[in-house]
Amino acid sequence: MTKTYRFTCIVCPLGCSIEVRIEDGKVIGVTGHTCPRGQEWAVEEATNPRRVVMSVVPVEGGALPTVSVKTAEPVPKELIPELMKFLAGLKLKAPVEIGEVVAEWNGIKIVATRGA
C-alpha cells in the first residue's frame, strides 16, 4: 500500500510543498523539495516525526507557582501523550536553576526553562 504525505517544508522560509510517498514502510519517492535539507526533513517527518515538548510543572516555594520545562531533545510524536502524563505527575521544590535537569524519562532529559 502506498501512502502519500504532503508537507509544507519548515526548514527555511521558502516553504516548499513536499510530497513523500511511502510503500510498505519504505520511502519510494520525494518530490517538491528544492534542496537536500528539505528532503531530509520531509522523510524524517513522514517516517519518524519528532517534537521538542514543553510544559509547566508545579514548584513549591518559588516566586511563581510553576517552572516551565522542555525536553532536551525532540521526542517521537507518538510518545508525547505518555510523556505529558509523566510530566503531570512531577512536583518540584525551589530552588530550581534555569537549565537544570529536573527529571529524566526514558533516557530523555527534562530541562527547566525558568528558574524558581
Next chain:
Amino acid sequence: MFPEIPMLNYDVVVIGGGPAGMAAAVRAKELGLNVLLLDENDYLGGILPQCIHPGFGLHYFREELTGPEFAARFAKRLVELGVEYRTAARVMEIRNYSDLEKVVIFTSPSGAYQAWAKAVIYAAGARERHAFEIGIVGDRVAGVYTAGEAQTLMDIYGIMPGREVVIVGSGDVGLIMARRFALEGAKVKAVIELMPYPGGLARNVMILRDFDIPLYLSHKVVEVRGRGRVERVKVVKVDENLNEIPGSEFWIEADTLIISAGLVPSVKKLTAIGVEIDPSTGGPVVNDRLETSVPGVFVAGNALLINDLVDYVAEQGELAAEGAKEFIENGGIESRKWIWVEKGENVRLLAPHRLSGERDVYLYLRVARPMEDIELRIPEVGKRVKLSLATPAEMLRVKLKAEEVRNAEKLTVEVVRE
C-alpha cells in the same frame, strides 16, 4: 514639581521590562547613560516568561530558545551591568516639560515616585483585542479568554482554563495556544479563521495536523451562549468580502472560547503627551532613531508596531537607546532634512516613517496579502530586493544604506511581483 513625591534623577527612563525595554536599558547602560527601567509586573521579561514554547532568539543568540530562556539571558546581562530596575512599578503618567526635562510618575509598593529624565524610552508592549472588538455577541459568560490570559493562567499559574476549546484566529499565537491546550489533554474543537488563509507560519500551522485540529478558513465566531459558562459558540462562513453568508451558521459545543485576534500597540500614555500615531501600525510615527513626534521620547517593540520576532524587538530597543544617547549629547536629533517613507502597492504598514539619510536603517513592514516571487521596490532610488514569499503574518525587514537613500526627497515602498 510635586514636592510631596520623592524625586529621582536619570538620563533616561525606560518604561516596560519586556525584551524591548530590557535591550534598551542594557544598551543605554553600555553607552554610559544613567538609566532606570520600570515594569508593572512582579518579574522582568514582559510576555516572554509565559511563552514557554521554543522559537525565540534564532537571530539574536543564534540558538533556538524558549521565551523564559530568552528573557533570562537579558535579565542576567541587566543585572551584571548593574542596570537599576524596579518591578511592580506602574507608570501612571509621562510629563514633557521641555526637550531635556521629562518626568515619569510611577507607583510602587513603597509609594509614588517622580523620575526625572532627559529622554524616555517607551516599551510598554501591546494589548490583545478582546471578544467585543471583533463583534462577538451573546451571553456574558465565564470561559472567554484572550490567548494571553489563557497562556498566563496555564504557563505561569499552572491552571487549566477549560476542557473543550474553540480558538478564534489562526495566527501564531492562536496556533501555539491550540498546541498548548491539546498537549495538556484538552479537546481543541476548532480553530476559526476569518481570512481565506491561515495567519501563522508554516511550522505553526503544522500543529493542527499534529493534533488533528480542524481549521475553518473564511469563518467567524459571531455568538457565545451559555448559562454561567460558555456552552456553545455560533460560527458562520464568510464570502470573499468577509460578509457573512446567510444560512451557513452552525454551532460548536465548547466550554471555552479563546480570542487570538491580534494585538494593538499600547500607546495611551504617549497620546496623552501629544505623540502622533500612525493609524496603520497603531503605534507612533517615528524617525530612524525611533524617536516619536515628541522630541526625546523614543519607542521600541510592540508599542511601536506588532512584531512577530523577538529578535527585531530587541534590535529596536537597542536602536532607541542609541537614539537617546545622541539626543542627550546633542540636545536633539538633527537632520539636514527628513525623507518621508510612504506605503506603496501591497504594503499594509511600515516603520520608521522618516529617515535622516545619514545612517543605515532597517525598514520593518507587513504586506496586505500573501504573495510569492516578489520584489520589494523603492522606485525613487531604484532599489530592488528579491523576496521569496511574503505573508501578512510575517514581518519583513529590509536594510537601507545611508548612501542609497541620502539624496531622495521621499521614498515609496512597494511589494510587487518580479
